[in-house]
Amino acid sequence: MTARIPTVCPYCAVGCGFYITRNGMEYMQDHPVNEGALCPKGNAALDVLNHVDRLRYPMMRIGDDWIRVSWSEALDRVAEEMQRALREKGPGALAFLGSAKCTNEENYIFQKIARLMGTNSIDNSARRCHSPTIIALRRMLGTPAMTNPVSDLALSDCIFIIGSNLAENHPVVARWILRAKDRGAAVIVADPRVTPTAWLADLHLQLNPGTDIALINGMINVILNEGLENSSFIKERTSGFEGLDLSDYTPERVSSITGLRAGDIVRAARLYAKAGASSIVYCMGITQHSCGTENVTACANLALVCGHVGRPGAGILPLRGQNNVQGACDMGALADFYPGWRSVDDSRAIDELRRLWNARALPLGRGLTADMMPEADLRFLYVMGEDIVNSHPAVSRRRERLKRGFMVVQDIFMTDTARIADLVLPAAAWAEKEGTFTSTERRVQWVSRAREAPGEARPDLWILSEVAARLGFDLSPEPEEVLAEINQAVPAYRGISRSNAGARGGIIWPCPHPDHPGTPVLHTERFSTPDGRARISPVHHPALERTSPQHPLILITGRVVLHYNAGSMSMRSEGLVKREPEIRIDVHPEDAARFGVADGDAVMIETRWGRARARAKLTPRQKRGTLFMPFHFPETNLVASEIIDEKSMMPELKVAACRIWRAD
Amino acid sequence: MKEILVRPERCVGCRSCEIACAVEHSQSRDLLKALSEMPQRRLYVEHVPEYSLAVPMLCRHCEDAPCVAVCPTGALTQDALTGVVRHNRDICIGCWTCASVCTYGVIGRDRRARVAIKCDRCPDREVPACVSACPTRALIYGEVEEVSRARRAAPALKFAQGVAASSR
Numbered sequence: 001m002t003a004r005i006p007t008v009c010p011y012c013a014v015g016c017g018f019y020i021t022r023n024g025m026e027y028m029q030d031h032p033v034n035e036g037a038l039c040p041k042g043n044a045a046l047d048v049l050n051h052v053d054r055l056r057y058p059m060m061r062i063g064d065d066w067i068r069v070s071w072s073e074a075l076d077r078v079a080e081e082m083q084r085a086l087r088e089k090g091p092g093a094l095a096f097l098g099s100a101k102c103t104n105e106e107n108y109i110f111q112k113i114a115r116l117m118g119t120n121s122i123d124n125s126a127r128r129c130h131s132p133t134i135i136a137l138r139r140m141l142g143t144p145a146m147t148n149p150v151s152d153l154a155l156s157d158c159i160f161i162i163g164s165n166l167a168e169n170h171p172v173v174a175r176w177i178l179r180a181k182d183r184g185a186a187v188i189v190a191d192p193r194v195t196p197t198a199w200l201a202d203l204h205l206q207l208n209p210g211t212d213i214a215l216i217n218g219m220i221n222v223i224l225n226e227g228l229e230n231s232s233f234i235k236e237r238t239s240g241f242e243g244l245d246l247s248d249y250t251p252e253r254v255s256s257i258t259g260l261r262a263g264d265i266v267r268a269a270r271l272y273a274k275a276g277a278s279s280i281v282y283c284m285g286i287t288q289h290s291c292g293t294e295n296v297t298a299c300a301n302l303a304l305v306c307g308h309v310g311r312p313g314a315g316i317l318p319l320r321g322q323n324n325v326q327g328a329c330d331m332g333a334l335a336d337f338y339p340g341w342r343s344v345d346d347s348r349a350i351d352e353l354r355r356l357w358n359a360r361a362l363p364l365g366r367g368l369t370a371d372m373m374p375e376a377d378l379r380f381l382y383v384m385g386e387d388i389v390n391s392h393p394a395v396s397r398r399r400e401r402l403k404r405g406f407m408v409v410q411d412i413f414m415t416d417t418a419r420i421a422d423l424v425l426p427a428a429a430w431a432e433k434e435g436t437f438t439s440t441e442r443r444v445q446w447v448s449r450a451r452e453a454p455g456e457a458r459p460d461l462w463i464l465s466e467v468a469a470r471l472g473f474d475l476s477p478e479p480e481e482v483l484a485e486i487n488q489a490v491p492a493y494r495g496i497s498r499s500n501a502g503a504r505g506g507i508i509w510p511c512p513h514p515d516h517p518g519t520p521v522l523h524t525e526r527f528s529t530p531d532g533r534a535r536i537s538p539v540h541h542p543a544l545e546r547t548s549p550q551h552p553l554i555l556i557t558g559r560v561v562l563h564y565n566a567g568s569m570s571m572r573s574e575g576l577v578k579r580e581p582e583i584r585i586d587v588h589p590e591d592a593a594r595f596g597v598a599d600g601d602a603v604m605i606e607t608r609w610g611r612a613r614a615r616a617k618l619t620p621r622q623k624r625g626t627l628f629m630p631f632h633f634p635e636t637n638l639v640a641s642e643i644i645d646e647k648s649m650m651p652e653l654k655v656a657a658c659r660i661w662r663a664d
Numbered sequence: 665m666k667e668i669l670v671r672p673e674r675c676v677g678c679r680s681c682e683i684a685c686a687v688e689h690s691q692s693r694d695l696l697k698a699l700s701e702m703p704q705r706r707l708y709v710e711h712v713p714e715y716s717l718a719v720p721m722l723c724r725h726c727e728d729a730p731c732v733a734v735c736p737t738g739a740l741t742q743d744a745l746t747g748v749v750r751h752n753r754d755i756c757i758g759c760w761t762c763a764s765v766c767t768y769g770v771i772g773r774d775r776r777a778r779v780a781i782k783c784d785r786c787p788d789r790e791v792p793a794c795v796s797a798c799p800t801r802a803l804i805y806g807e808v809e810e811v812s813r814a815r816r817a818a819p820a821l822k823f824a825q826g827v828a829a830s831s832r
Contacts, residue, residue: 024687027796037799043683167676171799178674178800184821196676199716561678575683621713 013320015439055426056455079470085379091118098333099385100322103435105482120367131648132292142528148315154179155313158275163285167196168561218254222269230307277313327438379405390566433459445506551657563632583633675802677718684797723783731762
C-alpha cells in the first residue's frame with residue numbers, strides 16, 4: 001500500500017479533492033464537492049509538478065542573459081531594490097501582485113509586506129474575474145461570496161445560469177445541476193453561444209452580447225406584473241424595493257434589445273419566480289463588462305425580489321476562476337480592501353490591523369490595480385505567481401512600461417512576465433508546500449506536502465518571510481503560525497485551523513470559533529450588511545459598444561475546457577495541448593460566407609484595440625453576428641477591449657466590435 | 665454482469681474520460697513520468713454539434729463480438745465469464761480486420777507499434793477510470809437492469825408531472 005496524500009486541485013475554484021500517490025493520482029470518492037470525479041485539467045494536474053520547464057534556481061538578468069544566483073544573493077537584492085525605490089521615490093513607486101494560485105497564508109503575508117512598506121498597490125487576478133462581484137454583493141448582501149455551496153444546486157428547483165459556461169470551465173458543477181434535473185428541476189441558460197452548458201438547458205436564451213441587464217430587468221418586470229414577487233421577504237429582509245421601477249422593461253422592449261422572443265422572457269421569469277427554491281449561477285459573462293457591477297446588481301435584485309436567497313437550493317452563486325481567488329481576496333490582496341474585507345477608506349477598521357501588526361501607520365485609499373501599473377511611475381514591482389503579461393490586455397500591449405524600475409517575478413515557470421523581469425525566484429507548486437486554499441464556495445482546505453520541490457525551488461511563504469526579515473519585519477514562514485494570525489485579522493476565518501481545514505472537505509467560512517461546523521448557506525436569518533437587510537438597487541441597460549460598418553461583428557472571449565487562463569500550466573500538459581493545440585476563432589457559417597472565410601482558414605481579426613491571427617472554425621453553435629476566441633492564447637490579448645468598469649476597475653473583456661478577413 | 669453504459673444527454677464533451685483513460689493505460693500511470701511515453705486513449709468523445717450533443721464512444725464488448733470472430737491470430741479474445749474483449753498486443757499483426765468490422769469504430773492504432781489498441785475495461789480497477797473521472801456521471805458502470813430502472817425513473821417522473829398538471 002503506497003502512502004496517498006489528499007490534495008486539492010490546483011486549477012479552477014471548484015476545489016475538487018484527489019490523492020497524490022507515489023506514482024500518480026487516485027480519485028477521492030468521498031470528497032463532498034467532486035465525489036471522485038475530475039475534469040480533464042484535474043486529471044492532468046500532476047503534469048505541472050516536476051515538469052522539465054520548472055524553475056529550479058534563482059536567476060538574475062544580466063543584459064539579455066540569465067545567470068544563476070544563490071538564494072541569499074537574490075533575497076538581499078529584492079530587499080535592497082525595494083528599499084532603494086522607497087527611499088528615492090516613496091511608497092507610490094512600489095507595487096505588488098499577489099496570486100490567486102498561492103495559499104491564503106502566502107497572500108496574507110504578501111499584502112502585509114506591501115502595506116507595511118506603505119502602499120495599497122497590491123492586487124491579484126480577481127480584478128479580472130469577479131471584482132464587480134466584490135463591489136456589488138458586498139454592498140447588497142454584505143458578503144462578497146457565493147451564498148450557497150455548489151452541491152446545494154442539487155436541491156434547487158430552478159437553476160438560472162447566466163454568463164457561465166460551467167460545463168467547460170467548471171465541469172464538476174454540472175454534476176450537481178444534473179442531479180437537480182434528475183429531480184425535475186428546470187434549467188435556464190442565458191448565453192449568446194450554444195455552449196455545452198446550453199445543452200443542459202430546458203430553456204436556452206440566446207441573447208445579444210451585453211444585454212444581460214435588459215433581460216433580468218425584463219424578468220423582474222414580468223414577476224412584479226404577475227404578482228410573483230415574495231412580498232414578505234421584500235418587506236422583512238430588504239430595503240430599497242420602492243425605488244425599483246422597471247415598468248418600461250416590457251417583454252416587447254426587452255425582446256427588441258436582447259433579440260429573444262418575448263414569450264421566452266416571460267417563461268424564464270415564471271420558471272425562476274414560481275419554483276420553490278431557485279439559484280442564480282453566473283460567471284465572467286456577467287462580470288467582464290463595462291457595466292459588470294450593474295450586471296451583478298441586476299442578478300442580486302432578481303434573487304431578492306423573489307426571496308431566493310438564504311435557503312438550501314436558493315442562492316446567488318458567482319463561480320470563481322482560480323483555486324484560491326476567493327481566499328486571496330479574503331486575505332486582502334486587493335488594491336481596495338485590507339484582510340477581512342476592510343475597505344481601504346475605512347480608517348477605523350484598518351486601525352484594528354495596525355494594532356495587530358504593531359505598525360506605526362498603514363496606507364489609506366485605493367492603490368494601483370493591475371491595469372493601472374503600466375501607466376504608473378513604478379520603481380519596484382514584485383509579482384508572485386501571476387502571468388500578468390498574458391492575462392491583462394492593457395499590460396500585454398505595454399509590457400515594456402512595467403519595467404521602469406526593478407521587477408521581481410516569483411513563479412513555478414518562466415512565464416512571459418518572468419521573461420521581462422530582473423530577478424526570477426523559483427517557487428514550490430501547490431503540492432510541494434503546505435497551507436490553505438479557499439474554493440469558490442468559501443470552503444477552506446488545508447493542503448499537505450506530497451512531493452519535493454524541484455532544484456532549489458522554495459515555498460512562497462519561506463521566500464516572503466526571508467525578504468521580510470531583510471526589511472526588518474519578523475514574519476513567520478510557518479503556515480500554521482500565519483493561519484493563527486489570520487484568525488485574528490479575518491473575522492470569517494476566526495475558528496479555522498489546520499485540524500478543521502485539514503479534515504476531508506475542510507470547512508466553509510464563516511467559522512467564528514474552533515468548534516463551529518462552518519456556514520454552508522449564508523444569510524439564512526439576516527444579511528451581513530450593517531442593518532441586516534439586503535439592498536435592492538435598480539440598474540439600467542447601458543449604451544453598448546455598437547458595431548459599425550468598419551467593425552460589423554461582435555467578438556466574445558471566454559475559455560475552453562482543455563485550457564486554463566493564460567496557459568502557463570495547461571499549455572505545459574501534453575495531454576491537454578494535443579487535444580487543443582492552437583487558437584481558433586468560432587464563426588457562424590453564414591457570417592463566414594458573408595466575409596469569405598472557410599473552415600480551417602487562417603484569418604485576421606481586428607478590433608479598435610488591435611489585430612490578431614487565428615484559425616477559423618465554422619460552427620452553428622456561434623450566434624450569427626458574433627465571433628468567439630478563447631483567451632488562453634496571447635493573440636486574444638491583442639484584440640481585447642480596454643474599456644473599464646469604473647466601480648470595480650474590471651476591463652470589458654467579453655465584447656468588442658470587430659471585423660474578420662482571410663489572411664493570405 | 666456490470667457494463668459501462670453511456671448517458672449521452674449528460675455528457676458535456678469535456679473529454680475528462682479520454683485523459684483518465686490515457687493516464688490509466690500509461691506504463692507509469694502518471695502523466696508526469698509518461699511524457700515520453702505518450703499514453704493513448706481507448707475511448708473517444710464525439711461531438712455532434714448539430715444536435716448539441718457529445719457522445720463518448722467506447723468498446724461495447726459485444727456478445728459474439730465481430731472483432732474476435734475475424735481476428736486471424738487470436739489476439740482478440742472474449743472472456744467467457746465477463747464478456748470482456750481483450751487484446752493481446754504480442755500476437756497482434758496489425759491487419760486491421762477488427763477495425764474494419766467494428767460497428768462502433770472504437771479500435772485504434774497504437775502510435776508506436778503497428779498493433780491495435782482498445783478498451784480493456786481497466787482490469788486492475790474496481791471501476792473503470794473513465795467512469796470514475798466523469799464529472800457529470802454520463803458514464804456509469806453497473807448492471808443493465810439497474811441502469812434501465814434508473815432510466816425509467818426520469819420519464820416516469822415527467823409522466824407523473826404531466827398527469828398531475830392535467831388534473832389540476
